Every structure is written in structure tokens, then in C-alpha cells.
Amino acid sequence: xxxxxxxxxxxxxxxxxxxxxxxxxxxxxxxxxxxxxxxxxxxxxxxxxxxxxxxxxxxxxxxxxxxxxxxxxxxxxxxxxxxxxxxxxxxxxxxxxxxxxxxxxxxxxxxxxxxxxxxxxxxxxxxxxxxxxxxxxxxxxxxxxxxxxxxxxxxxxxxxxxxxxxxxxxxxxxxxxxxxxxxxxxxxxxxxxxxxxxxxxxxxxxxxxxxxxxxxxxxxxxxxxxxxxxxxxxxxxxxxxxxxxxxxxxxxxxxxxxxxxxxxxxxxxxxxxxxxxxxxxxxxxxxxxxxxxxxxxxxxxxxxxxxxxxxxxxxxxxxxxxxxxxxxxxxxxxxxxxxxxxxxxxxxxxxxxxxxxxxxxxxxxxxxxxxxxxxxxxxxxxxxxxxxxxxxxxxxxxxxxxxxxxxxxxxxxxxxxxxxxxxxxxxxxxxxxxxxxxxxxxxxxxxxxxxxxxxxxxxxxxxxxxxxxxxxxxxxxxxxxxxxxxxxxxxxxxxxxxxxxxxxxxxxxxxxxxxxxxxxxxxxxxxxxxxxxxxxxxxxxxxxxxxxxxxxxxxxxxxxx
Amino acid sequence: xxxxxxxxxxxxxxxxxxxxxxxxxxxxxxxxxxxxxxxxxxxxxxxxxxxxxxxxxxxxxxxxxxxxxxxxxxxxxxxxxxxxxxxxxxxxxxxxxxxxxxxxxxxxxxxxxxxxxxxxxxxxxxxxxxxxxxxxxxxxxxxxxxxxxxxxxxxxxxxxxxxxxxxxxxxxxxxxxxxxxxxxxxxxxxxxxxxxxxxxxxxxxxxxxxxxxxxxxxxxxxxxxxxxxxxxxxxxxxxxxxxxxxxxxxxxxxxxxxxxxxxxxxxxxxxxxxxxxxxxxxxxxxxxxxxxxxxxxxxxxxxxxxxxxxxxxxxxxxxxxxxxxxxxxxxxxxxxxxxxxxxxxxxxxxxxxxxxxxxxxxxxxxxxxxxxxxxxxxxxxxxxxxxxxxxxxxxxxxxxxxxxxxxxxxxxx
Numbered sequence: 001x002x003x004x005x006x007x008x009x010x011x012x013x014x015x016x017x018x019x020x021x022x023x024x025x026x027x028x029x030x031x032x033x034x035x036x037x038x039x040x041x042x043x044x045x046x047x048x049x050x051x052x053x054x055x056x057x058x059x060x061x062x063x064x065x066x067x068x069x070x071x072x073x074x075x076x077x078x079x080x081x082x083x084x085x086x087x088x089x090x091x092x093x094x095x096x097x098x099x100x101x102x103x104x105x106x107x108x109x110x111x112x113x114x115x116x117x118x119x120x121x122x123x124x125x126x127x128x129x130x131x132x133x134x135x136x137x138x139x140x141x142x143x144x145x146x147x148x149x150x151x152x153x154x155x156x157x158x159x160x161x162x163x164x165x166x167x168x169x170x171x172x173x174x175x176x177x178x179x180x181x182x183x184x185x186x187x188x189x190x191x192x193x194x195x196x197x198x199x200x201x202x203x204x205x206x207x208x209x210x211x212x213x214x215x216x217x218x219x220x221x222x223x224x225x226x227x228x229x230x231x232x233x234x235x236x237x238x239x240x241x242x243x244x245x246x247x248x249x250x251x252x253x254x255x256x257x258x259x260x261x262x263x264x265x266x267x268x269x270x271x272x273x274x275x276x277x278x279x280x281x282x283x284x285x286x287x288x289x290x291x292x293x294x295x296x297x298x299x300x301x302x303x304x305x306x307x308x309x310x311x312x313x314x315x316x317x318x319x320x321x322x323x324x325x326x327x328x329x330x331x332x333x334x335x336x337x338x339x340x341x342x343x344x345x346x347x348x349x350x351x352x353x354x355x356x357x358x359x360x361x362x363x364x365x366x367x368x369x370x371x372x373x374x375x376x377x378x379x380x381x382x383x384x385x386x387x388x389x390x391x392x393x394x395x396x397x398x399x400x401x402x403x404x405x406x407x408x409x410x411x412x413x414x415x416x417x418x419x420x421x422x423x424x425x426x427x428x429x430x431x432x433x434x435x436x437x438x439x440x441x442x443x444x445x446x447x448x449x450x451x452x453x454x455x456x457x458x459x460x461x462x463x464x465x466x467x468x469x470x471x472x473x474x475x476x477x478x479x480x481x482x483x484x485x486x487x488x489x490x491x492x493x494x495x496x497x498x499x500x501x502x503x504x505x506x507x508x509x510x511x512x513x514x515x516x517x518x519x520x521x522x523x524x525x526x527x528x529x530x531x532x533x534x535x536x537x538x539x540x541x542x543x544x545x546x547x548x549x550x551x552x553x554x555x556x557x558x559x560x561x
Numbered sequence: 562x563x564x565x566x567x568x569x570x571x572x573x574x575x576x577x578x579x580x581x582x583x584x585x586x587x588x589x590x591x592x593x594x595x596x597x598x599x600x601x602x603x604x605x606x607x608x609x610x611x612x613x614x615x616x617x618x619x620x621x622x623x624x625x626x627x628x629x630x631x632x633x634x635x636x637x638x639x640x641x642x643x644x645x646x647x648x649x650x651x652x653x654x655x656x657x658x659x660x661x662x663x664x665x666x667x668x669x670x671x672x673x674x675x676x677x678x679x680x681x682x683x684x685x686x687x688x689x690x691x692x693x694x695x696x697x698x699x700x701x702x703x704x705x706x707x708x709x710x711x712x713x714x715x716x717x718x719x720x721x722x723x724x725x726x727x728x729x730x731x732x733x734x735x736x737x738x739x740x741x742x743x744x745x746x747x748x749x750x751x752x753x754x755x756x757x758x759x760x761x762x763x764x765x766x767x768x769x770x771x772x773x774x775x776x777x778x779x780x781x782x783x784x785x786x787x788x789x790x791x792x793x794x795x796x797x798x799x800x801x802x803x804x805x806x807x808x809x810x811x812x813x814x815x816x817x818x819x820x821x822x823x824x825x826x827x828x829x830x831x832x833x834x835x836x837x838x839x840x841x842x843x844x845x846x847x848x849x850x851x852x853x854x855x856x857x858x859x860x861x862x863x864x865x866x867x868x869x870x871x872x873x874x875x876x877x878x879x880x881x882x883x884x885x886x887x888x889x890x891x892x893x894x895x896x897x898x899x900x901x902x903x904x905x906x907x908x909x910x911x912x913x914x915x916x917x918x919x920x921x922x923x924x925x926x927x928x929x930x931x932x933x934x935x936x937x938x939x940x941x942x943x944x945x946x947x948x949x950x951x952x953x954x955x956x957x958x959x960x961x962x963x964x965x966x967x968x969x970x971x972x973x974x
Contacts (some may be wrong), residue, residue, distance in 0.1 A: 019935065036913035036964055066909040140648075180909070189907055193644060231685060231750045258820040259904045270906045335684070366765040459893050479906035489908060493895040500888040511859055532933075535784060535877055 002089040008393045009054035016086030024080045035067040041206050066208055077177060084174045095163050096306040104146040104155045106527060116528040127152060133551055134513055153514040162508040168499030175492030182485030188214060193511035194222040195277030196473050203480045219245040223476040225274055233336045240476040244348050266482050273477030276301045279319045281343050282469035288462060292405040294398060312349035319343050321472055341468045351462055356381045361467045363394040366515045370394055372448045373466060392452030396465045403433045404449050435546040507532040562858040576655060578646055583635045585651035589660040590631025591624045598623040606825060650756045652809050667733060668740035670819045683749045686814050691745055694738035695767060698802045701731035701771060706794035713791050716868040728774050735771040746815050754817035766804045768832060770797050772839030776885060780878050793846030826900035833893035841953045842887025847879035848946030876938055879946045887925050894918050917956040924949045936946040
């Protein structure tokens with residue numbers, strides 16, 4: 001059994017050694033670097049695409065996609081805690097013993113090793129008054145005195161608790177790690193999306209590569225969600241009005257914004273994101289079959305609309321009430337402009353490649369001139385690849401569509417040879433659509449209709465889906481978290497800061513004054529040492545020395561003469 | 562006694578003994594008053610309104626009461642127990658507070674040069690005066706670094722004085738320009754976007770120049786380490802060029818704060834972090850000076866050696882800089898965690914910036930360990946300060962340039 005004990009002792013010694021601590025810290029630091037370079041918690045499909053099947057598999061089995069929560073990373077942290085604990089266990093008695101020992105006497109040999117030492121003589125000295133003067137001079141220091149035969153020793157200490165800082169700092173780090181462990185073990189952190197007017201009590205979070213769900217002991221109801229904007233169009237504030245419902249009872253209603261979470265029963269609820277919560281979308285479908293038929297369609301965001309007549313479907317994916325864009329050229333001063341509301345949908349029709357379409361409610365107005373409605377179309381379905389597509393016509397005015405259809409019809413009846421033909425066709429169309437007389441802006445309309453003849457037929461769709469009206473509804477994206485270890489972490493942090501302050505700004509300074517009486521008078525020695533900040537102590541020692549020297553000169557010589 | 566010495570006597574009396582002690586506590590009292598105003602004045606702390614509260618009658622009452630009460634307490638304490646006057650904290654801190662007041666006064670004077678309200682436009686901010694003050698700072702700091710380099714080769718006191726003087730002027734220009742930007746942010750867009758000038762990479766760079774230079778100037782004043790200036794100010798000069806480039810690509814504009822940054826934590830967390838970064842830059846300068854001197858000693862060129870501090874002193878100065886930077890950086894990181902706990906749903910998210918801050922912390926923590934516990938000195942540690950600063954630069958610049966994460970508002974466009 002003796003050998004086991006020995007082995008255990010060696011094991012503890014190794015565990016608490018600084019070499020091991022430095023190795024662990026280095027490995028942790030290097031692993032952390034990997035975690036910052038490799039984006040964490042992305043979708044698995046993205047990783048697969050980025051790294052290819054082999055590396056994806058290697059990285060995945062090492063847990064690198066959620067590295068900071070893998071067993072090996074947490075084990076390293078645990079090992080660090082053990083190492084720190086053992087180190088503290090071994091060092092604390094040593095440090096305390098060191099702090100308590102304050103030897104008053106100073107041997108001749110010890111004096112020789114002092115870096116700061118001075119000797120001088122005085123003929124006459126009232127040593128009691130002199131020591132009083134020293135004590136006054138070193139205000140705030142703690143003193144010990146002793147006499148042996150003809151020698152009187154005074155020892156003064158300042159900042160004796162400096163050594164405590166080592167204990168404090170290392171214990172603080174241990175406490176912080178324990179707090180972190182408590183948080184991992186007993187806390188949770190997940191997301192919750194609550195549409196306006198709805199309730200939710202489940203959060204979702206990522207664990208490794210899968211999404212997990214967790215029920216909260218209460219429900220969160222989102223009464224409203226609002227965005228405030230700066231005058232330049234940038235978002236200023238996201239504000240949710242929430243009601244907490246506990247066991248069927250409304251217990252708390254409060255606003256939250258970013259930086260001001262809500263706290264209920266140990267759980268914090270943060271404003272994290274927002275999105276469309278299923279807005280009601282009204283579309284107009286302008287049929288491209290030569291008739292002037294305009295169908296109305298209604299659908300919620302995240303649902304599909306099927307047009308019975310053509311068999312085409314529209315999958316509504318997103319709605320945005322504002323589209324603030326920089327309208328200036330690349331090197332010009334920025335000019336932000338709100339293009340108005342838009343809806344994103346995936347357009348699927350037989351014989352046509354599915355495309356993503358963003359339809360805007362307002363026509364595009366540049367330099368106060370109406371340039372007609374427009375789409376943004378992405379053939380790949382990726383919103384980053386949206387290309388603008390000008391329709392020419394202003395679809396917010398249904399008469400303009402009728403005019404266009406009539407014009408196309410009349411134009412087809414002519415031989416379409418001379419500009420005169422199209423002029424005639426337009427006139428006929430005008431008479432047909434506006435029997436009571438031309439509208440004031442018919443010239444602008446003419447420009448747009450001529451434009452539309454060039455562009456609209458290029459779209460091979462059964463109809464043009466144009467956003468007509470909406471009833472907007474947001475969802476508020478909440479982050480819900482509970483961390484029972486947080487206060488432990490704060491306590492550890494406070495100790496860490498206090499410990500570092502003592503460590504760096506309080507140095508343990510020791511000064512010995514040795515007064516030796518002999519026949520001719522007194523020989524005085526002043527010795528000092530400091531465990532840190534030698535540059536400052538040089539000056540301090542010099543100040544003390546010159547002060548005491550002057551004192552003995554004044555009073556010593558005065559009495560002698 | 563002629564007038565000059567008499568004036569000097571009055572001036573130095575302000576920084577000595579009882580007067581310095583009372584002023585120290587008056588400043589502390591005013592700060593407590595300002596904190597009290599934030600917590601209990603009006604309807605509690607209001608980000609947009611706090612500055613106006615400070616300069617209103619209400620602010621005057623809070624600050625005045627705090628200052629007077631603390632000054633009164635200091636007078637009584639110094640009468641009852643004269644020993645308190647021996648405490649050096651007051652003498653050390655009062656010049657800093659005075660410097661701060663001077664900076665605010667300078668800023669107030671500079672507001673005279675602002676264009677008329679009708680000429681101020683958010684879209685074209687080129688006529689705002691802070692830009693010109695920043696340009697002045699750039700010129701001063703560049704000139705100063707040239708002087709410090711010249712001082713190495715021609716150690717005449719005139720050149721040395723010019724170097725120090727222009728460095729100080731640069732600090733005051735930079736500091737007052739930042740304060741002026743704070744004021745200007747309230748002139749734009751009907752005062753809706755007012756915020757402290759520590760919200761983007763351009764602003765914090767100016768802060769970094771000032772803090773680095775000030776820390777260096779302290780070492781110069783206290784430990785007569787003028788030759789080190791060439792190394793520190795070269796780093797600052799490199800930063801100045803980067804800042805000019807940032808401005809030229811439109812990063813120097815005042816922009817509204819994103820909702821995540823609208824918090825009083827920003828004013829605390831960011832500047833404190835840059836105390837850390839600045840101190841690490843000075844440590845790097847000391848390390849470079851050490852390596853340079855070591856090379857000189859091998860080559861035996863004595864002319865340059867005469868102006869250099871000894872290797873031991875440079876080693877000490879590097880350590881002292883880390884001793885300033887490390888606690889500040891630790892506190893800044895902890896306060897950042899406190900902010901994250903209020904804004905992001907947890908005090909630690911392993912966000913790239915957080916992780917790199919941890920790495921920086923570990924690197925300097927290891928420096929302190931090998932130095933204090935293992936007694937390492939000299940060349941290895943000199944290299945350590947230089948390489949550790951490169952890691953630091955990556956933390957505050959590289960992370961924003963190459964990695965994405967929650968700190969992405971500091972991103973370069």
C-alpha cells in the first residue's frame with residue numbers, strides 16, 4: 001500500500017505542476033483557434049458542401065462543428081480545474097506560512113545580501129523619539145520591534161497580503177470554471193419564435209448536429225413587435241411586448257428590447273431576432289392569355305397558393321414591409337431610399353423552370369418619374385442572386401393593365417409596320433378603356449405601355465403575380481436562457497479583479513532599521529526589499545533613507561555639539 | 562523670488578499635499594455624483610438623454626453636491642489624520658483628472674469652428690471639424706515619431722523635447738477630436754443618432770493612439786526612457802496610416818448605432834479594452850527596444866547605446882506595461898461578459914472575438930507566469946511581448962477582417 005500512496009502523491013504532484021497547466025492551456029488555446037476559424041453550428045449541408053464527404057466526416061466525428069461542447073473540450077477544462085485545485089491545495093499552506101513569518105532580527109550575512117542597504121553614524125540619538133519619527137514617516141506600515149543586547153531592531157512591513165493575491169487569482173479562476181460547469185450542467189439556452197398574437201412555450205437548441213426541444217414551465221405570448229427606424233432607414237430599436245402566462249394566468253406584461261431582457265423565475269428572455277410571422281398577402285394575378293382577366297389571390301406567408309385555372313403554384317416564403325436600398329452609384333455619397341413592401345415567392349408552373357420572384361407593391365419612382373412596377377427574379381432561388389426586372393407598366397393602377405391588353409389586341413389587328421400603326425392602336429385602346437375621356441397622365445402611360453410591350457412578353461408565365469395589399473404580422477425571435485452558475489462566475493470575476501489589483505499594484509515591502517549603540521554613539525543601518533516593482537522601491541527607499549539621515553543629522557549633531 | 566518661480570510654486574502646489582488630496586476627492590465625488598445622476602436622476606438612466614442631463618442644472622446640482630461633500634470629507638480627514646496625505650494615489654491620479662478636464666475644455670472651444678446647423682448633413686460629413694482635428698493629430702503623431710527616431714541618432718535635448726511635446730499635443734488633439742465627434746453625432750439627423758465615439762474601428766483606433774502614447778509618456782516621464790519612444794511611436798505611426806486609409810474608404814463617418822450597441826456598457830467595455838491593447842503595444846515597443854539594444858551591444862556601437870535605457874530597465878518597462886494592460890484587459894473582458902449576459906443570452910458564447918480575447922489573455926498570463934514564477938528574463942521575454950502583440954493585433958483587427966461572429970459591427974467594409 002505504501003507504493004500506492006507514493007504513486008498517488010507523485011500523481012498529485014504532476015497534476016498540480018505548472019508544466020501540466022501550461023500544456024493544458026496551450027492545447028485549449030490552439031483548439032479555440034480552430035473553433036474560431038471553423039464557423040460553429042452551421043447547417044450540416046453547408047459543411048458537407050464546403051469540405052467534401054471525407055473531411056466532413058472527419059470533422060464531424062471530432063465534433064468540430066460544435067467544438068466547445070464536445071466531451072474532449074469539456075474534459076480539458078475539467079483537467080484544468082483539477083490541476084488548479086491540486087496546485088492551490090499544495091500552495092495555500094506554504095503561502096500562509098510565508099506570510100506569517102516576520103523575522104524581526106537581521107543577521108550580518110543577511111544584510112550583505114540586501115540590495116538596498118545603508119549604514120551611517122550618529123553621535124547622539126534619542127532612539128525612542130527616532131523610532132517614533134520612523135513610525136510617523138512610514139504611516140500605514142505595520143511594525144515589529146525587538147532588542148538584543150545593545151542592538152535594537154525595527155521591522156516594518158507594507159502590503160503583506162500581496163502573497164494572498166496568488167491564492168485569490170487562482171481560486172477565482174477555479175470558481176469561474178465551476179460557475180461555467182454549473183451553467184453547462186443545469187442551465188439551458190435556446191430559441192423561441194412567437195408570432196404576434198400567439199403563444200409559445202417550447203424552445204429549440206442545437207445539441208451536436210441535431211436540434212432538440214425543451215418545454216418551459218410557462219408560456220410566452222407576443223402581443224406586438226415593432227421596429228423603430230433612424231431617419232436614414234437603419235433599424236434603431238426592436239421592441240417586443242410580451243406577456244408571461246404561468247399556469248393559465250397572465251402574470252407579467254413587459255416590453256423587451258435588445259440589451260434589456262425580461263427576467264422571470266430564473267429565466268431570462270432576450271430579444272434576439274425577428275421575421276415574418278405569417279402575414280396575410282393579397283396578390284393580383286394578371287393573366288397573360290390575352291384576356292384582361294385579373295384574378296385575386298390570398299395566402300399567408302409560409303403557405304402555398306394554387307391557381308386552379310393555370311395549375312401554377314406560388315409558395316410564399318417571405319414578406320418585407322420595407323426595402324431600404326442605397327440608390328447611389330458605387331463611388332457617390334450614399335442615398336438610401338425605401339422601395340416599399342415586397343413579397344418573396346417561388347413560382348412553379350408547368351413547362352417553366354421554378355424561379356424565385358420578389359414582387360413590390362409600389363412602382364419604381366426615379367427623379368419623380370414613375371418608371372412602372374418591377375420584380376426581382378432569381379433563377380437559382382438564392383435571394384443573393386436577385387436580378388431586377390422592369391415590367392414597364394404601373395400595376396398599382398389596374399386601368400393601365402387594361403390599356404396594355406387593349407393596345408396589344410389593337411396592335412395585332414394592324415399590320416404593325418409603321419409607327420403610325422401603333423399610334424392608331426394606342427388611340428383605339430385609350431378610347432376603349434377610357435370612354436369618358438383621356439386621363440391627365442396618358443402621355444406617361446403611353447411611354448410605359450410602349451415599354452411594357454418590349455418586356456412583359458419575355459416572361460413565359462401564365463400570369464404576373466403582383467403584391468396588392470397585405471396584413472402584416474411579425475414573429476419575434478426570442479432567446480431564452482437560464483444559467484444558475486452565472487452568479488458564481490460573477491463572484492469569481494470579482495475575486496479575479498481584486499486579486500490582480502493586489503498582485504500588480506500592492507508590493508510587499510520590508511524595511512529593517514537596526515540601531516546599534518556603542519561607545520562613540522550609534523551606528524544605524526537601514527535595509528529594505530520589495531518583492532516587485534524595484535524601480536519604484538528604489539525611489540521609496542531613497543526617500544526614507546534621506547529623511548532618516550536628515551533626522552539623525554539634525555538631532556544627533558545638535559545634541560553632540 | 563521672481564514671478565516665474567512664484568507661478569511655478571502655485572502650479573506645483575496644486576499637485577502636492579493637502580490641495581492635491583482635496584482635489585482628488587472632489588473629482589471622485591463628482592464622478593459619484595454623475596453615477597448617482599445616471600441611477601436616480603430624472604427617470605433613471607436614459608442613453609440618449611444622459612449627456613444633456615449632465616450639462617443641465619440638474620447635472621450641476623448632482624456633480625456639485627458630490628464634489629463638495631467629498632472635498633469637505635477630505636478636508637476633515639486630512640485635519641484629523643494628517644497621515645492620509647502620504648498616500649500617493651491622489652498625487653498620481655489628480656493630473657489625469659485635470660488632463661481629462663482640459664480635454665473637455667478643448668473640445669468645448671473647438672465647437673466654435675463647427676459649421677452652421679444648416680450646413681451639417683448626414684450624407685456629407687466632410688465639413689465637420691473633428692475630421693480636421695484628427696488630421697492634426699495624425700500630423701503631430703507622425704512628426705513626433707520622426708523626432709523620437711531622430712533622437713536616437715542625435716540625442717539633443719531640443720529634439721527630445723520636440724518629440725515629447727508633439728506626442729502630448731497629439732494626445733490632446735486625438736482626445737478632444739473624439740469628444741468633438743461625440744458632440745457632432747448629436748448634430749446629425751436631428752440628434753437621433755448621438756452616441757459615444759467608440760462605436761466603430763476608426764474611432765477606437767484614435768482612442769488606441771491616445772492611450773498607447775499616454776502610457777508610453779508616463780514611462781518616459783517616470784523612468785527617463787526616451788529612447789524607447791522611437792519603438793512605441795513607430796507602432797502608433799503605422800496605426801495612423803491605417804486610420805487615414807480607413808477614413809479614405811468611408812469608415813470614418815459617424816453612423817447610427819445598431820440596436821445591439823445601444824447600451825451604457827459600450828462606454829465602459831470598449832475604452833477599457835483599449836487600455837489593455839495600448840499597454841500591450843507599449844510592452845511590444847519595450848520588447849523591440851530590448852532586442853535592438855541587445856543587437857547593438859553585440860556590435861558594440863556605443864554612440865547609440867548611450868541614449869538607450871539598460872536591458873534590465875527595458876525588461877522592467879515591458880513588464881510594467883503588461884502589469885497595466887493585463888488587469889485592464891481582464892476587467893474589460895469580464896465587463897464584456899456582463900454586457901453579453903444582458904444582450905446575447907449568456908456571458909460567454911465562444912464568439913470568435915471572445916475566444917481570441919481568451920487567447921490573448923492566456924498568452925499574457927503565460928508571460929507573467931514564466932517571468933514571475935520561473936524567473937525568466939531577457940531575450941525570450943522580449944520576443945514574447947512582440948509576438949503576443951501580434952496575437953493582440955489579430956484579436957482586435959484580424960478577427961473583424963477575417964472571422965464573422967457577434968462582434969461583426971466592428972467589421973471592415
